[in-house]
Amino acid sequence: MALKRVGILTGGGDCSGLNAVIRAVTRTAVIQYGAEVVGLEDGFDGLVFNRTMALTTGSTKDILTLGGTILGTTNKGNPFAYREFDDKGEIVVRDLSAQAMETFRSLELDCLFVVGGEGTLELGYKFQQMGMPVVGIPKTIDNDLFGTDYTFGFQTAVQVACDAMDRLHTTGRSHDRVMILEVMGRNAGWIALEAGLAGGAHIILIPEIPYNLDNVVTKIRHRIRGKSPFSIIMVAEGAREEGGERITQGTAGTRLQGVEQLGGIGFHLANQIRERIPLEVRTTVLGHIQRGGSPTAFDRVLGTRLGAAAVDAAARGDFGTMVALKTPDIVLVPLSELAGLCRTVPVDHQLLRAAEATGVNLGRGAM
Numbered sequence: 001m002a003l004k005r006v007g008i009l010t011g012g013g014d015c016s017g018l019n020a021v022i023r024a025v026t027r028t029a030v031i032q033y034g035a036e037v038v039g040l041e042d043g044f045d046g047l048v049f050n051r052t053m054a055l056t057t058g059s060t061k062d063i064l065t066l067g068g069t070i071l072g073t074t075n076k077g078n079p080f081a082y083r084e085f086d087d088k089g090e091i092v093v094r095d096l097s098a099q100a101m102e103t104f105r106s107l108e109l110d111c112l113f114v115v116g117g118e119g120t121l122e123l124g125y126k127f128q129q130m131g132m133p134v135v136g137i138p139k140t141i142d143n144d145l146f147g148t149d150y151t152f153g154f155q156t157a158v159q160v161a162c163d164a165m166d167r168l169h170t171t172g173r174s175h176d177r178v179m180i181l182e183v184m185g186r187n188a189g190w191i192a193l194e195a196g197l198a199g200g201a202h203i204i205l206i207p208e209i210p211y212n213l214d215n216v217v218t219k220i221r222h223r224i225r226g227k228s229p230f231s232i233i234m235v236a237e238g239a240r241e242e243g244g245e246r247i248t249q250g251t252a253g254t255r256l257q258g259v260e261q262l263g264g265i266g267f268h269l270a271n272q273i274r275e276r277i278p279l280e281v282r283t284t285v286l287g288h289i290q291r292g293g294s295p296t297a298f299d300r301v302l303g304t305r306l307g308a309a310a311v312d313a314a315a316r317g318d319f320g321t322m323v324a325l326k327t328p329d330i331v332l333v334p335l336s337e338l339a340g341l342c343r344t345v346p347v348d349h350q351l352l353r354a355a356e357a358t359g360v361n362l363g364r365g366a367m
């Protein structure tokens with residue numbers, strides 16, 4: 001179909017590479033199809049409340065290397081159950097999806113590019129079912145989406161975590177300490193696993209494998225008896241002990257979304273270990289540093305490929321799909337097959353095998 005006017009929004013938590021996608025969508029739409037590009041601001045809020053910005057080759061100049069998203073984003077803006085505080089500070093929930101559909105029509109858009117993780121793509125799929133032509137573009141540092149080998153933002157987060165590991169290594173070794181690095185990933189251990197492997201962690205704990213504390217402590221004791229007493233532990237924020245609960249900060253920081261904030265397992269684990277071994281233990285929580293800043297070359301290229309492929313898909317009329325990396329190709333996957341699903345690390349994954357084969361302790365089994 002001839003594309004005249006297309007819209008794009010970025011939803012959910014930001015990550016590095018979003019601007020590379022915005023730039024690629026804009027440039028492809030303008031250069032290849034002569035279309036206009038409308039940026040919806042702050043995720044689906046822009047669609048509900050008709051907040052837009054014109055995107056041109058000029059306005060997207062110099063953003064390839066920029067972290068964050070020039071469109072803004074929000075976690076809270078689910079148009080189907082829009083949560084707001086009323087005058088008394090109580091949360092009220094309203095369905096504003098019809099209003100969003102009306103904005104889409106009034107902007108005379110041929111399609112909407114929805115750049116997001118599982119939650120945002122699920123919303124995109126719902127709008128697709130209401131008749132809005134949607135193409136999804138997978139984004140998240142957690143790398144927990146089905147249908148794609150990698151999401152952009154993940155590699156940058158892994159690199160940041162790996163750099164932190166390298167630094168913890170030198171200070172940990174100097175002081176003969178147990179150094180714990182807590183990283184993001186929510187329900188999936190991909191960041192911890194890849195950054196842990198890349199950073200030479202001695203112990204990697206992920207949500208998919210509840211850890212056995214005795215097993216972890218045995219590994220540290222083993223290292224104390226050897227020539228390098230220090231240990232480096234990579235722990236995913238969603239990790240938990242066998243029979244235990246994952247550690248959260250409650251919903252205070254995200255009251256409007258009502259989503260639990262994960263975090264604290266690093267300090268919890270430090271206390272557990274401290275009671276059992278004679279070394280000092282220190283915890284670093286990497287937090288949102290993993291989400292900010294300039295994307296790696298890999299994420300810039302992936303974002304550019306996905307953005308360009310998404311516009312080509314729209315021009316062919318391939319709606320209700322998500323562009324995805326199936327190495328070495330960019331392919332299309334039906335949104336119906338993946339919307340709202342979380343891809344965690346299979347407990348027999350080859351990366352886990354590589355970790356254990358090279359002596360990394362995963363908090364399970366014999367060492």
Ligand code: F6P
Pocket residue numbers: 013075117140141142184185186237254261262291
């Ligand atoms: O999904 C991306 C992610 O960074 C998770 O790894 C993390 O648990 C969560 O978002 C943090 O969200 P917020 O931006 O609300 O702190």
